[in-house]
Amino acid sequence: MHKNSVGIRVAVAAVVIVGTILYLAVTGVRANKSYYVTIQELQSMGNRAYTRHLRVAGNVEPGSIQRDGAHAQFVLVEQGRKLEVKYTGSDPPPDTFKDNAQALAVGMYGRDGVFHATQVQAKCASKYAPAKPGEKPRQTASMAQPR
Amino acid sequence: MKKTLSIGLPLALVLLSVGFYQAIYVAPTEATMGQIQRIFYYHFPSAIMALLFPYINFIASLVFLATRNSNPPRAQAADALALASAEMTLIFCSIGLATGMLWARPVWGIWWTWDERLTSFLMLWLIYVSYLLLRRFTAGGQTQTLAAVLSIFAAIDVPIVYMSIRWWRTQHPSPVIGGGANSGLDPSMWPAVWWNLAGWFVWGVMLVTLRYQLERKRQRAQQESVLQALAAN
Structure with a gap:
């Protein structure tokens, strides 16, 4: 086999493979725009918002959490927009889920304007600060279930 | 190999011990x-x-590909380095995945999610698992070449992993180090980061060096047995 034809074959294979990966990446990102939507995006989605399984991000409004066993009701806020969330999953939300924390609710947006979540995840800040003196550091290891 | 061990091991252990002390006892509770x-x-x-280590693997693989016909002894040395760094990458990748999952469960509420960062990092892990499987289970003379080509895919994936938390919205936090205004570490947390970075780097370099030397020995032994078999005929 000529050295040249091998080179051409390898080049063609490389172009095809890299091209496919790029195509899949670009179309994938466009189709399912992102891992989560903001409250503003959810509210401007129109009818599509009610038929899709979504993940919505926001900050937990202080004082809005009402726990009921493993379930909870709370309000997510993002730039002045509010979203009422009803969480009815089987696991209690994580310990980091509390007032002002960034949270992700996974579920369906109802026509009643309430987001029915089957999962609640906390999203951590990228800023690490020491616990203030006098303030008791939280014990994450306990993973205590709110009862 | 004795030299590598007598210098590398104590250095790595000292750095990692200081790192452990800094991380567990000195750094403030978050x-x-x-x-x-x-x-x-x-x-x-x-x-x-x-x-970082995938790039040692990548450069060694490129050297192998470029010299495999023109300079076989150099190509074999490059291939030994590629193998050593690939194994080390898999170890670091596994530790990264495991510590990430252990951390995610209590703070995110989930062990795993398919966001861009986690998925692209898992891809890196899978690429190196397949790299090592390929090296072990393929027959014939093309093993090293195929493995070297596979390392190119890892080199493409690494920048995607790095940039994923900048390009996309992810569950994984945006960069803590080198991030924007609302990110960063408290100054009191930096020593624990530096000592551990240095410690794991030295540990990794030491293991890669040892593994490289071992692979060279294996190559020489194999060559000798081939020569002996030829002479016996």
Whole structure:
């Protein structure tokens, strides 16, 4: 086999493979725009918002959490927009889920304007600060279930 | 190999011991996450090394591909380095995944999610698992060449892993180090980061060196047995 034809074959294979990966990446990102939507995006989605399984991000409004066993009701806020969330999953939300924390609710947006979540995840800040003196550091290891 | 061990091992152990002391006893308890945040001092260095060592593998693989016909002895040395760094990458990648999952469960509420960062990092892990499987289970003379080509895919994946938390919205936090205004570490947390980065780097370089020397020995032994078999005929 000529050295040249091998080179051409390898080049063609490389172009095809890299091209496919790029195509899949670009179309994938466009189709399912992102891992989560903001409250503003959810509210401007129109009818599509009610038929899709979504993940919505926001900050937990202080004082809005009402726990009921493993379930909870709370309000997510993002730039002045509010979203009422009803969480009815089987696991209690994580310990980091509390007032002002960034949270992700996974579920369906109802026509009643309430987001029915089957999962609640906390999203951590990228800023690490020491616990203030006098303030008791939280014990994450306990993973205590709110009862 | 004795020299590598007698210099590398004590150095790595000292750095990692100071790192452990800094991470567990000196660094302050984090305000919102509590004690569990200390896993950061292991998660971050391992993940950084898992993005660094693939490039040793990549460069060694390129040298192998370029010299495999023109300079076989050099190509074999490059291939030994490629194998050693690939194994090390898989170890760091595994530690990064494991510490990440242990950290995610209490603070995110989930062990795993398919966001861009986690998925692209898992891809890196899978690429190196397949790299090592390929090296072990393929027959014939093309093993080293195929493995070297596979390492190119890893080199493409690494920048995607690094940029994923900048390009896309992810569950994984945006960069803590080198991030924007609302990110960063308290100054009192930096020593734990530096000592552990240095410690894991030295540990990784030492293991790669040892593994490289071992692979060279294996290559020489194999060559000798081939020559002996030829002479016997």
